[in-house]
Amino acid sequence: MNDVTNEAAIEQATQSAFTLQLQDDIGIITMDVPGERMNTLRASFVDDIQALLADIKASSHIKGLVLRSGKPDSFIAGADVNMLAACTSAEQAQALSKAGQDIFNQLAALDIPLIAAIHGPCLGGGLELALACHGRVCSDHEKTRLGLPEVQLGLLPGSGGTQRLPRLVGLTKSLDMMLTGKQLRAKQAFKAGLVDDMVPHSILLDTAIALARGGKPGHKRKRDMKTLALEANPLGRKLVFDKALSTLRAKTRGKYPAPEKLLEVVKIGFEQGMHKGLAAEAEAFGKLVMSPESAALRQLFFATTEMKKETQWQGESPNTLAHIGVLGGGLMGGGIAFVTAIKAELPVRIKDISHQGINQAMANAHGLLASKVRKKQLRHTEMKQQLGRITGTLDYSGFERVDLVVEAVFEDLDVKRNMVAEVEAHCPEHAVFATNTSSLPIHQIAEGAARPGQILGLHYFSPVDKMPLAEIIPHAGTDSATVATALKLARAQGKTPIVVQDSAGFYVNRILAPYLNEAARLLLEGEPIEAIDKALVDYGFPVGAMTLLDEVGIDVAAKISPILERELGERFKAPDAFGKLLEDNRHGKKNGRGFYRYEAGSRHKKGKPVDESLYRLLDIKPQSRLPAQELAERCVLLMLNEAAITLDEGVIASARDGDIGAVFGIGFPPFAGGPFFYMHQLGITAVIDKMEEYARKYGERFTPCEPLRRLAAEGGSYY
Template sequence: MNDVTNNTHTETPAAAQTDTDTGQQNVPACPSTFTLQVQDDIGIITMDVPGERMNTLRASFVDDIQALLADIKGNASIKGLVLRSGKPDSFIAGADINMLAACTTAEQAEALSKAGQDIFNQLAALEIPLIAAIHGPCLGGGLELALACHGRVCSDHEKTRLGLPEVQLGLLPGSGGTQRLPKLVGLTTSLDMMLAGKQLRAKQALKVGLVDDMVPISILLDTAIALARSGKPRHQAKRDITTWALEANPLGRKLVFDKALSTLRAKTRGKYPAPEKLLDVVKIGFEQGMKQGLAAEAKAFGELVMSSESGALRQLFFATTEMKKETHWQGASPNTLAHIGVLGGGLMGGGIAFVTATKADLPVRIKDISHQGINQAMASAHGLLVTKVRKKHLRATDMQQQLGRITGTLNYSGFERVDVVVEAVFEDVEIKRNMVAEVEAHCPEHTVFATNTSSLPIHQIAEGAARPGQILGLHYFSPVDKMPLAEIIPHAGTHPATVATALKLARAQGKTPIVVQDSAGFYVNRILAPYLNEAARILLEGEPIEAIDRALVGYGFPVGPMTLLDEVGIDVAAKISPILVRELGERFKAPEVFSKLLDDNRHGKKNGRGFYRYDTKKSAKKAKPVDESLYKLLNIKPQSQLPAQDLAERCVLLMLNEAAITLDEGVIASARDGDIGAVFGIGFPPFAGGPFFYMHQLGIPAVIDKMEEYVRKYGERFTPCEPLRRLAAEGKSYY
């Protein structure tokens, strides 16, 4: 995804000079971040945005590149060109999407697209070969620039990624990517990349013909120079006979487009307009030619920039980017991280150890009470990595290196040097207090104790500790290797440096962490509880299980609430409810359905007994069947009666109401954190931007009106909370 940058760089023009020792001619191309160095007869263009970790493209660069082109055309000694990055770990991460925030109309955004198209067309029209030397991320506008070059060479490094991920921001490639990529790699491959925002590794890029060569980084520049000297490369999309037969004629292409449209509609359910517009633009290019395709691309780009969906997705992107820069907490710096300990080798402990070893690249020591627990964690890690090796996403040697970072013990040997211990044992306060005492006895004084709990108060776990300031909650979500969120929960006595250290570890593990208050349910489970409770009430009213799930998936959630309960565990959900009732009141009281299910030994997917059946084989196209015996257990005669919109809004409105209360109480520090937590933790529809951005876009008065409508239809539990009424009365919102 594109990095966000703001600063531009201006250099003072100077006369061209020749280094008498090397014979290289240094030509200041223009007052910009682009420099031109002539080596024999090859011009080497280096892009380096100063003060930024990665290069990004900006509107101001149009004039810079124009001046660069003038310098190149005015130098007859240049027979070829190589474009490279001055950054050590990246090529160009994309376009600076801050530019889009300044657009107030679709026409302004369309003009930005046309300007990018024009400058890239000029690069493509150069008579001398222009070769891109790519190392690291080459994404979005960066790949569009590389596509405008006549050839591409990339490094074989793991960091090298090529893709057009604009759909992830509710956009489409706006500088010619929708037209050039299909011509280079073929229709099917290009649609697969663009519609899913897929990023290719170096080997994949070479295989599909996106790059002309792949070499070690040590010879990347030399290879690109040699390619530039050999003339403009000829390209032919690498397709098998079936794909070629489909794409080579209008009827075949129609089948490809129709299939793609059907697939994406099933996935997006009409909630994301960008993929369909992208498909239309690519189709226009094939049917009417590149000129018309570029015009359609610019127009669609402008329309999408002004869409609410793109606004929400860009808001999420800016929020996560901003959070990554927050390395301190309340002025405190994080401690050094060199060794990590994990208590418990079960599903959660094994997952935490896995992301520590593979994402954070840190050695991790697992302590369990039996060899079985350690072996289970090691086997799980091995299985995940073997799959990556099989798919050629990871080298076998790298797998062995990552597995070598995970070790196990039945005592505390090796824990005398750990910096953080993550505890992932049973949800029992006394057991966790015992773990604190043992860690304080066997680990260094600076060791942070992070408890992975989904519901237990952190201050209770810290009671009686010798070093309570080094204790906090670090709540991961299952499965740990896939779920991106982590909640960090300090209690009143937690030191700021402890929080900063936990933030550092979570980010190193590939997580997006939010800091939340030490209160019942923390944030994510607290707003999730009323959502799930309402789904259970709807079930008891007689609505079929699949109808409830279908309504929420149609609303934009990745899975419905009944499926989610099966995945998380009905027993886990049932344990959280009494805690919320005790601490926060009767509004969290769960329907009797949960106790009845537990009495019938229904824990969900984990024991094969839940709302759905897991004892039957199903085809890839068919959904898992509902366990019909559950209706008899609950004395229900299922019959769809309510509109899908009502089913969904009943669940979502209660979640929105509770989110507003948590922010008012200080459970979360900001609406931004609340949106990140909901989207990354429970799959709140990304196109809506999270609960707070969603309410902001709808308008607080409109949200209140809808809640009051549901009070009349379904009961007092939908009464708008005081924080929402106060915002409406003051004419304020969350953003």
């Protein structure tokens, strides 16, 4: 490759995010936002790009352009979402969208070819900028991802993406990407026609320069007969839009306005042309920015982003993590080993009492990776390399060099204390002991330990490879460096961790218990199982309370309830139904006997059927009596009340942590932002009024807690 040479007449100021250099007759535009790890687009860049365009048009030397990133591992991660917080009206947000559209339209209208050289994340506004270029080349690197994830923030692409993406990759593929926020790997992007070429990173710039010298690339998409039939005529497109809307409403239950707005905007572009489509896009973008759903989703985004930057705990930095141990090769232990080896990319040693446990963990890991290989998301050689990080043993061989051990054996205090003693005997003195308990107090597990400061709880949620939350639970004597080390591991494993106090139920199970107990009371009052579940799904939860009980295990819920009642009081007393269910050997999905039937042949086109024999067992005659909204509110209000108590008691450090824990741990509706943001949006007084109404109708358990009353009296809120 020829050296890139500067031409003083056209080089931008050093403080600009954009610089222009010449390589022979090709202008190399480099975006490198000063002081930031990743590039993001900002409204203030409009003037920079305008000045850049003026220099380009004034130069007779430039025959083509290449846009690249100055960051080593990313192209452009999207637009700076902080811009939206400053908008006080839909009109202001619409103007932001219009400004982005105008500048990208100018890039698209350039007479000379403009090629995007993409390496690393190219998302949101970053992909919209790349779409405005005349061609795109991407690296084949694992970090390269292309997508328009705005719908995940309650928005739609606002700088022309809703119009340019369908014209490039087709209606069906573009809707699949935009409605889900799906990110395409390099190979998928090339196959879809989103990029013109895919090459190794080492020759990315050379390839883009060569493409720019060849003139504006043509984009002739290969379409099969089915795609042609659906997209090439109005009737076919109507079928695509109708099917997408039907699928969408079944999934979102009307709780997320952004996807439906997106469909509407794309449709306008197809039917009335790009000019009308862009106008509709900007208007819809403005309205969505001001929607409560987007405010809630953006709040979650900011919270998780902020948490990723917190690398210390109480001023202490984490210890080095080079080798991890896991005790127990069951479902949880195997899952913990998997995310450690695959996501954290750390060697992990599993100890179990039998080869069967180790083999099960290895088989589960192989099955998860083999699925990626079949989908061509992973090479077979990469799968072997990743599996090679997991090893097993029946003794403590190999544990003499581990830095942290995660214990995932069954819930028995004496067994866990024995594990502590064995780890302290066989592992280095600096090793952290993290227990994956869902109910046992951490300080009790640490009693009698030689190094109690290096013991804490690290509570994962099942299935470990999918659930994004981890609770870090230090006891009163846990060292700050130990907490920082556990946080470091959890984040490396792809988790969003929150630190919670060592008290009964910790945080997630504590706020979940009243919710599940109330659902059981509704059942005992005669409300049908499917009616309760449907009401909660319609409210915004991913599954209903009865389905969740079956998934978690009725036996597990029954075991936790007495602990919560003993430690926290009468409000946690579970309905008698749980005892009767256990006497009937109903443990849920794990043994095929719960609120629903799971045996082979019991499924039908509408999903798993309710086990009607349960009604006879509980002496219930099911009949829907209450409105769906009331069914859901009875469960949710008790969760909100308990969340307020946990924050007041210091179980969680902040409303932010409580919202993250509820959304990522139990699927609290993301569009509501979590229990605390939801109460903030509803108004604390409105929440109290609703609870008092329910207390009059259903009993004192709905009496608003003192922290809520105090907050209302002070005129305060959680945000």
